[in-house]
Amino acid sequence: GAVVSQHPSWVICKSGTSVKIECRSLDFQATTMFWYRQFPKQSLMLMATSNEGSKATYEQGVEKDKFLINHASLTLSTLTVTSAHPEDSSFYICRARDRFKISGANVLTFGAGSRLTVL
């Protein structure tokens, strides 16, 4: 089945530094990548949607200059949290859409998630 490899699975960084999270589709081409953030005991909140070769579309309230999303190829999308602060500590999850499977949200694949802790 479709696999999305997400790295790192967890990261601890100092306040003010930048952290890059990668999601790679291993056996399919991901035309669309959704990036979510999940705080403890809360729902997955969609941050942005990226399409390969295009600029990401950010949800209301998400700072595009703070959360940089790059989707330059069909197999790799990255989320960079710039100048991270403790309030950015969260679980970040990507979700990829297969280029050749367009029917329904059930064909999308989640990455394993990245736990970010900012000290």
Add this chain to the structure above:
Amino acid sequence: QKEVEQNSGPLSVPEGAIASLNCTYSDRVSQSFFWYRQYSGKSPELIMSIYSNGDKEDGRFTAQLNKASQYVSLLIRDSQPSDSATYLCAVNPWSGNTGKLIFGQGTTLQVKP
């Protein structure tokens, strides 16, 4: 504002019982509905999808959809301790097939041996 509401729980049931999880949504034009299971520290995994009013069964799981009342539920029969997790309801309230979803906050299920 498109919203999906779930009781956060925890819902505690004894092993072998039926667990009933409920979800309501605000947008009447929603067409597709999903239940995900999420273990602590892990990403969600899809359990069921449902698109039409009525029941849909898959093994021990049954999803129920009532568009008129704007609710969707998940029944888990013969609950097992391994079913203990957070169950997320997700809805696609947009037209088209973008794959974009809105998630509820999840209901924590505890199955006690």
